[in-house]
Amino acid sequence: MKKWVYFFDEAAAAEKSVGGSWDGVRGLLGGKGAGLFDMTRAGVPVPPGFTLTTQACNEFRRTGKFPPGMWGQALAALKQVEKRTGKKFGSSSNPLLVSCRSGAKFSMPGMMNTILNIGLNDEVVEGLSRLTNNPRFAWDSYRRLIEMFGATVFGLDDEVFEHPMGEHKKKKGYQLDTEMTAEDWKALVGIFKVEYKKHIGEDFPQDVYKQLELATQAVFESWMGKRAVDYRRATGISDDLGTAVNIVTMVFGNMGFDSGTGVAFTRNPSTGEKTMMGEYLLNAQGEDVVAGIRNADPIANLSTHMPKVYEQFMKITSRLEKHYTDMQDVEFTIERGKLWMLQTRNGKRTAKAIVKIAVDMANEGLISKADAVRRVTPDDVDTLLHPQFDDAARKKSEVLAKGVNASPGAAVGQIYFDADTAEKMAKEGKQDVIMVRPFTKPDDVHGMIASKGILTSEGGATSHAAVVARQFGIPAVVGASAMKIDMERRLMIIGEKTITEGEWMSVDGATG
Numbered sequence: 394m395k396k397w398v399y400f401f402d403e404a405a406a407a408e409k410s411v412g413g414s415w416d417g418v419r420g421l422l423g424g425k426g427a428g429l430f431d432m433t434r435a436g437v438p439v440p441p442g443f444t445l446t447t448q449a450c451n452e453f454r455r456t457g458k459f460p461p462g463m464w465g466q467a468l469a470a471l472k473q474v475e476k477r478t479g480k481k482f483g484s485s486s487n488p489l490l491v492s493c494r495s496g497a498k499f500s501m502p503g504m505m506n507t508i509l510n511i512g513l514n515d516e517v518v519e520g521l522s523r524l525t526n527n528p529r530f531a532w533d534s535y536r537r538l539i540e541m542f543g544a545t546v547f548g549l550d551d552e553v554f555e556h557p558m559g560e561h562k563k564k565k566g567y568q569l570d571t572e573m574t575a576e577d578w579k580a581l582v583g584i585f586k587v588e589y590k591k592h593i594g595e596d597f598p599q600d601v602y603k604q605l606e607l608a609t610q611a612v613f614e615s616w617m618g619k620r621a622v623d624y625r626r627a628t629g630i631s632d633d634l635g636t637a638v639n640i641v642t643m644v645f646g647n648m649g650f651d652s653g654t655g656v657a658f659t660r661n662p663s664t665g666e667k668t669m670m671g672e673y674l675l676n677a678q679g680e681d682v683v684a685g686i687r688n689a690d691p692i693a694n695l696s697t698h699m700p701k702v703y704e705q706f707m708k709i710t711s712r713l714e715k716h717y718t719d720m721q722d723v724e725f726t727i728e729r730g731k732l733w734m735l736q737t738r739n740g741k742r743t744a745k746a747i748v749k750i751a752v753d754m755a756n757e758g759l760i761s762k763a764d765a766v767r768r769v770t771p772d773d774v775d776t777l778l779h780p781q782f783d784d785a786a787r788k789k790s791e792v793l794a795k796g797v798n799a800s801p802g803a804a805v806g807q808i809y810f811d812a813d814t815a816e817k818m819a820k821e822g823k824q825d826v827i828m829v830r831p832f833t834k835p836d837d838v839h840g841m842i843a844s845k846g847i848l849t850s851e852g853g854a855t856s857h858a859a860v861v862a863r864q865f866g867i868p869a870v871v872g873a874s875a876m877k878i879d880m881e882r883r884l885m886i887i888g889e890k891t892i893t894e895g896e897w898m899s900v901d902g903a904t905g
């Protein structure tokens with residue numbers, strides 16, 4: 394029978410089945426899965442688990458059902474996990490909980506689904522609470538499961554659960570989730586179950602195998618979710634690849650203040666500097682860091698909080714960098730002082746960081762000079778030639794209108810509505826000028842060249858304005874159709890706002 398399921402320590406078998414190439418393994422197991430297999434093989438602490446292949450996902454998409462044999466293999470693998478961990482799925486005396494994680498060949502961060510804490514129900518939660526002597530942790534985990542399950546499997550809006558949680562916190566006068574007690578979480582689980590039934594028409598499933606099955610289906614289905622499809626369109630990733638599903642033994646960062654969760658880049662992804670950059674939260678789980686529900690600590694603080702763990706973490710991540718010969722973006726969890734690695738991948742970075750890291754790695758002897766050069770694409774060079782807004786500035790700014798990001802770079806200046814005036818203000822008035830037009834023509838080029846930025850209300854990425862802007866390295870946004878330009882009155886109207894000639898404005902040619 395076809396093998397649909399691979400255990401994390403079966404890297405060799407997975408390699409063999411795709412003819413030996415690591416690229417093939419990434420295709421079969423997804424990038425996240427391949428990383429987990431690789432780390433397991435290297436002796437890095439990864440919680441035991443297994444991966445359902447992208448082929449299984451594609452079969453599921455084709456037929457609407459799991460392929461014959463797949464679920465049986467998954468259940469057998471789950472038995473293996475039980476053996477290795479000494480825990481039992483669905484048992485209330487020593488429960489095994491798992492996560493069900495998406496992971497395609499190319500990383501699509503946040504575009505598909507993951508459900509944590511699968512295996513909890515009304516009985517298991519009591520057992521977990523007794524076993525750990527930590528009811529707060531057990532009830533917190535259970536409410537997270539109901540939340541993620543509802544959102545992922547049935548597409549419930551976040552508000553369905555966020556709202557009652559906000560109300561509860563307000564009633565109690567709490568600011569932070571960490572102020573919630575065991576009793577609070579338990580009360581919330583009750584409320585969540587009522588909301589769940591109200592919206593879905595049935596009770597939250599108490600059968601833990603049903604939970605796992607529905608979660609797996611939902612992750613497969615998330616491959617064709619709108620978010621994922623849009624992301625693939627924008628990045629040129631093929632629809633045919635499918636996502637793998639990784640079933641991973643849960644480790645808990647929310648067991649108290651000797652536990653935590655975090656994410657880190659092995660080098661600075663915005664400047665490329667060779668310093669670990671990351672954040673962690675104590676007594677928290679999964680995406681709490683990314684979701685920003687509390688202020689996270691910079692990773693350097695871990696060296697005082699938990700020096701041993703920090704040292705081990707630095708060793709592991711430096712090994713991973715050497716192994717992949719690239720900057721890594723990692724996720725980790727600390728459960729009662731023990732470090733677990735949950736993900737590693739080549740980190741996304743700015744053009745500036747691409748160059749700096751490539752040069753540094755060549756100097757460190759990690760890669761050859763030729764490799765370093767190959768890592769910088771013409772697009773990266775293009776972006777580098779233009780000044781950029783940083784993300785903090787982007788967040789703070791008020792967006793007036795959106796258009797096509799025709800030519801990358803940042804520009805700030807006073808706006809003028811024709812080429813002659815634009816040129817005059819730039820040359821004689823020594824102003825920084827943004828030229829604003831409905832569209833541009835060859836006659837306008839002199840004004841464009843004199844400007845710091847270009848903005849049009851019509852046209853697309855291949856319009857005259859766009860082509861010229863790129864040719865001369867001038868930041869430009871074109872086709873910002875919300876702008877109504879009134880040449881006679883020398884002003885433009887965007888929604889309720891009127892902006893007159895000479896006012897200041899900024900153009901972000903990188904984002905549009």
Ligand SMILES: Nc1ncnc2c1ncn2[C@@H]1O[C@H](COP(=O)(O)OP(=O)(O)O)[C@@H](O)[C@H]1O
Pocket residue numbers: 440491492493494495502503504505506507509641642643644645646678679680724725726735736
């Ligand atoms: N078995 C597990 N134990 C603890 N945390 C987990 C487990 N599986 C996933 N997580 C955490 O949950 C979050 C989301 O999981 P992940 O599958 O990596 O989603 P994404 O692809 O969106 O990053 C991450 O912070 C991850 O580290």
Ligand SMILES: [Mg+2]
Pocket residue numbers: 724736
């Ligand atoms: Mg992740």
